[in-house]
Amino acid sequence: MLLKLIPALLLGGLSFYLSAQDSTMIRQIYDEALLRGAAYEDLRQLCKQIGPRLSGSAQAEMAVNWSYEKMKSYNFDRVTKQAITVPHWERGTTESGWFRTHDGDLTKVHLLALGGSIGTNGLLQAEVIEFKQLSDLQKAKPKDIEGKIVFLNQAMDASQIQTFKAYGACYAIRGNGAVEAGKLGAKAVLIRSLGLPQDAHPHTGSMHYENDVNKIPAAALSTNDANALSAALQKGSVQFYLEMDCRDFPDANSFNVMAEIKGSLFPDQVITIGGHLDSWDTGEGAHDDGAGVIHCLEALRILKKLGYQPKHTIRVVFFMNEENGNQGGQQYAKWVLANQENQVAALESDRGGFAPRGFNLDGPEQYLQLLQSFEPKLRSYDLHIFEKGYGGVDIGPLKAAYPGIPLFGFVPDSQRYFDYHHAPSDVFESVNKRELELGAAAIASFVYLLDLNLQP
Amino acid sequence: MLLKLIPALLLGGLSFYLSAQDSTMIRQIYDEALLRGAAYEDLRQLCKQIGPRLSGSAQAEMAVNWSYEKMKSYNFDRVTKQAITVPHWERGTTESGWFRTHDGDLTKVHLLALGGSIGTNGLLQAEVIEFKQLSDLQKAKPKDIEGKIVFLNQAMDASQIQTFKAYGACYAIRGNGAVEAGKLGAKAVLIRSLGLPQDAHPHTGSMHYENDVNKIPAAALSTNDANALSAALQKGSVQFYLEMDCRDFPDANSFNVMAEIKGSLFPDQVITIGGHLDSWDTGEGAHDDGAGVIHCLEALRILKKLGYQPKHTIRVVFFMNEENGNQGGQQYAKWVLANQENQVAALESDRGGFAPRGFNLDGPEQYLQLLQSFEPKLRSYDLHIFEKGYGGVDIGPLKAAYPGIPLFGFVPDSQRYFDYHHAPSDVFESVNKRELELGAAAIASFVYLLDLNLQP
Numbered sequence: 001m002l003l004k005l006i007p008a009l010l011l012g013g014l015s016f017y018l019s020a021q022d023s024t025m026i027r028q029i030y031d032e033a034l035l036r037g038a039a040y041e042d043l044r045q046l047c048k049q050i051g052p053r054l055s056g057s058a059q060a061e062m063a064v065n066w067s068y069e070k071m072k073s074y075n076f077d078r079v080t081k082q083a084i085t086v087p088h089w090e091r092g093t094t095e096s097g098w099f100r101t102h103d104g105d106l107t108k109v110h111l112l113a114l115g116g117s118i119g120t121n122g123l124l125q126a127e128v129i130e131f132k133q134l135s136d137l138q139k140a141k142p143k144d145i146e147g148k149i150v151f152l153n154q155a156m157d158a159s160q161i162q163t164f165k166a167y168g169a170c171y172a173i174r175g176n177g178a179v180e181a182g183k184l185g186a187k188a189v190l191i192r193s194l195g196l197p198q199d200a201h202p203h204t205g206s207m208h209y210e211n212d213v214n215k216i217p218a219a220a221l222s223t224n225d226a227n228a229l230s231a232a233l234q235k236g237s238v239q240f241y242l243e244m245d246c247r248d249f250p251d252a253n254s255f256n257v258m259a260e261i262k263g264s265l266f267p268d269q270v271i272t273i274g275g276h277l278d279s280w281d282t283g284e285g286a287h288d289d290g291a292g293v294i295h296c297l298e299a300l301r302i303l304k305k306l307g308y309q310p311k312h313t314i315r316v317v318f319f320m321n322e323e324n325g326n327q328g329g330q331q332y333a334k335w336v337l338a339n340q341e342n343q344v345a346a347l348e349s350d351r352g353g354f355a356p357r358g359f360n361l362d363g364p365e366q367y368l369q370l371l372q373s374f375e376p377k378l379r380s381y382d383l384h385i386f387e388k389g390y391g392g393v394d395i396g397p398l399k400a401a402y403p404g405i406p407l408f409g410f411v412p413d414s415q416r417y418f419d420y421h422h423a424p425s426d427v428f429e430s431v432n433k434r435e436l437e438l439g440a441a442a443i444a445s446f447v448y449l450l451d452l453n454l455q456p
Numbered sequence: 457m458l459l460k461l462i463p464a465l466l467l468g469g470l471s472f473y474l475s476a477q478d479s480t481m482i483r484q485i486y487d488e489a490l491l492r493g494a495a496y497e498d499l500r501q502l503c504k505q506i507g508p509r510l511s512g513s514a515q516a517e518m519a520v521n522w523s524y525e526k527m528k529s530y531n532f533d534r535v536t537k538q539a540i541t542v543p544h545w546e547r548g549t550t551e552s553g554w555f556r557t558h559d560g561d562l563t564k565v566h567l568l569a570l571g572g573s574i575g576t577n578g579l580l581q582a583e584v585i586e587f588k589q590l591s592d593l594q595k596a597k598p599k600d601i602e603g604k605i606v607f608l609n610q611a612m613d614a615s616q617i618q619t620f621k622a623y624g625a626c627y628a629i630r631g632n633g634a635v636e637a638g639k640l641g642a643k644a645v646l647i648r649s650l651g652l653p654q655d656a657h658p659h660t661g662s663m664h665y666e667n668d669v670n671k672i673p674a675a676a677l678s679t680n681d682a683n684a685l686s687a688a689l690q691k692g693s694v695q696f697y698l699e700m701d702c703r704d705f706p707d708a709n710s711f712n713v714m715a716e717i718k719g720s721l722f723p724d725q726v727i728t729i730g731g732h733l734d735s736w737d738t739g740e741g742a743h744d745d746g747a748g749v750i751h752c753l754e755a756l757r758i759l760k761k762l763g764y765q766p767k768h769t770i771r772v773v774f775f776m777n778e779e780n781g782n783q784g785g786q787q788y789a790k791w792v793l794a795n796q797e798n799q800v801a802a803l804e805s806d807r808g809g810f811a812p813r814g815f816n817l818d819g820p821e822q823y824l825q826l827l828q829s830f831e832p833k834l835r836s837y838d839l840h841i842f843e844k845g846y847g848g849v850d851i852g853p854l855k856a857a858y859p860g861i862p863l864f865g866f867v868p869d870s871q872r873y874f875d876y877h878h879a880p881s882d883v884f885e886s887v888n889k890r891e892l893e894l895g896a897a898a899i900a901s902f903v904y905l906l907d908l909n910l911q912p
Contacts (some may be wrong), residue, residue: 031615
């Protein structure tokens with residue numbers, strides 16, 4: 001009886017020792033992030049020295065250079081750029097809208113062209129017709145739409161606890177509004193901004209056209225202006241005046257930027273962590289996704305600073321062009337596959353720089369058990385979400401390239417995200433220093449546990 | 457065998473039915489808070505129409521009136537004021553400080569007198585001596601301190617995940633600094649603000665004197681100024697110039713303000729929920745504790761709006777004078793005891809208007825099981841902390857008055873609290889609408905579950 005117990009005791013002792021080692025390492029990670037962290041200053045530089053950085057823009061190129069130099073300065077094992085081709089759209093210099101009520105009252109609105117929209121070619125004027133849902137528009141008759149400006153006024157559902165669900169439910173008015181309105185002969189489409197607050201900040205974002213459908217200009221009104229326009233329509237017919245000179249340019253050359261620490265046991269097995277370097281051209285791309293790239297950069301910096309020698313190669317990737325094309329993510333997946341790399345796991349941070357809550361898994365069941373085994377080690381750091389969910393847009397293409405690969409998504413608190421998402425208010429000042437640092441520490445701790453516990 | 461199962465099945469069915477009923481009610485509570493909530497507008501009024509409201513001030517009196525009228529407007533069963541006596545201290549009109557280095561450089565600092573401090577009676581000048589901890593000062597010899605200004609420069613520990621722990625560790629320099637420095641003959645005491653960010657906002661707060669110790673002026677420097685002063689002291693002796701005309705006034709009359717919904721089954725059993733109406737005289741007392749009183753008011757408004765008839769009487773109390781005396785909490789406990797009320801539980805919200813994380817219990821073990829039984833019902837609302845901890849200062853005196861009473865503390869995310877606590881930055885704009893609303897909904901849901909499940 002006693003003899004039988006000895007191996008169990010030894011095993012118990014070993015597991016206790018390993019567990020204590022984990023605790024010490026994670027505590028050191030948090031100390032480095034919170035007491036000697038570089039995340040906040042790095043994000044300040046990216047937001048304030050570069051600013052917004054839409055694919056194909058001069059700022060995006062500056063951001064690539066900044067990222068490369070920054071990674072070099074941290075003395076990682078390898079810092080590289082992967083050449084990619086990206087769409088290039090510019091907002092132009094004119095972007096104005098007004099509405100005029102039936103009794104002649106004129107209101108200037110706050111609007112942003114949706115990313116990818118064509119311009120208006122001078123001042124476009126038409127009567128407005130409002131729909132609450134895309135499905136209502138789809139039921140309309142062409143004769144009721146022709147020559148008009150379609151106004152899609154679907155509000156994000158504030159009663160959703162997870163704000164990304166409210167966003168997902170409205171996504172179609174932005175992504176497909178121009179196609180559906182174009183099919184029915186509309187002259188332009190206006191959407192209510194996909195943002196939760198009632199305020200004067202319009203929120204831009206991607207939209208698309210289809211080849212066999214007439215292309216029409218598309219713009220987002222601030223929620224305040226959407227409310228005012230809707231109220232005006234209750235009283236009678238409303239004319240809208242729109243001018244935008246945004247347009248597409250030929251595809252541009254750009255880069256994913258990446259750095260890695262070589263694996264000590266399995267150098268050929270790569271854990272990719274990252275976010276996207278590009279941002280919309282309004283605000284400073286602070287939460288979306290400056291915070292995400294800085295989270296991952298800081299995680300790698302911390303692991304290196306602490307002298308951690310990972311079993312697997314850990315690579316941070318700053319993906320380009322998530323916002324309007326996902327060329328960075330797609331071309332990365334092709335490139336690593338072509339290079340016969342063995343990608344064993346990936347993590348993305350693209351939900352803002354808010355207080356961390358946990359991690360999502362998009363991948364096979366056995367990794368859920370792995371993920372949940374981290375919970376006892378991370379609970380005291382206020383992390384409590386360890387469940388199935390979404391990884392991220394940039395790492396998404398790895399799924400097809402490496403069937404069965406586990407993709408993880410970092411989950412910060414979502415409540416304030418849609419105050420800032422794609423809006424002029426997404427600036428450095430909207431990111432809280434501690435919340436950002438805790439995100440970097442959570443990711444570094446997660447990557448440490450993943451590297452240690454991932455079965456080859 | 458089958459027969460034996462029937463009661464179990466029936467019981468299972470009943471418990472399933474009750475559980476579904478809970479789900480529906482909690483969903484309705486959140487819908488009301490997030491879609492038709494009054495919390496944000498009520499907090500705006502309190503912060504912008506009244507502003508800061510230190511005990512004994514005209515603003516505190518205005519806040520009492522505003523609260524009483526606001527509660528009346530919600531048509532609760534009973535709205536009352538409880539007359540209490542409170543300390544009355546005023547900051548005065550002069551509050552300035554400078555330090556002069558050994559080579560003559562002069563720096564004007566951002567400072568706030570600590571609440572309760574005496575004034576300087578004109579410009580006070582002395583050499584500065586710095587200590588990192590109160591315990592270091594306590595070891596000093598009078599000859600090294602006499603005639604000097606003691607500077608207590610203990611930084612809050614940013615590596616603490618729970619910021620309240622970092623605050624607690626520094627509390628003594630503010631609360632006891634003047635007594636310890638006074639004992640050794642110092643002319644004044646300066647402390648490093650109890651705030652986490654490095655910025656120019658000084659944070660005030662309570663301090664105390666002892667009758668047999670010489671009273672000396674006490675002020676808090678912003679963390680930026682504390683760093684600058686400390687750096688100057690590294691280079692040589694530093695003179696500090698301080699003028700403050702703050703002073704005590706005779707005790708003032710004030711009120712706790714309260715409203716209740718009468719219990720349908722146990723009208724004599726009272727569940728008290730509340731926060732404190734008073735605030736420091738800088739900023740607008742938005743997080744501390746405007747958010748807390750509005751949380752509880754909104755919780756009661758929601759329960760009434762939904763037609764919920766509580767088993768127990770539910771009373772919201774806006775306590776006066778938490779910040780510098782706790783007379784509201786103490787006199788409330790005496791008053792309910794004198795009235796032979798049966799107080800069966802209490803909850804306080806006094807940790808800011810941030811995204812909710814859960815609830816703490818200060819009370820007997822059986823209530824921990826009750827608290828933890830709420831977790832499955834509240835998990836999908838992002839609530840995950842259901843554990844032993846602290847209730848609150850205002851409800852604290854109920855513990856001695858009603859031995860065994862469970863006291864609950866609402867736990868929001870703590871990361872940003874000490875950016876604003878007692879500082880000029882604690883204004884309405886620092887409170888996020890959704891985060892505030894979610895707090896009110898969490899408290900309303902908790903009170904609903906508590907009322908339903910509390911054993912008589």
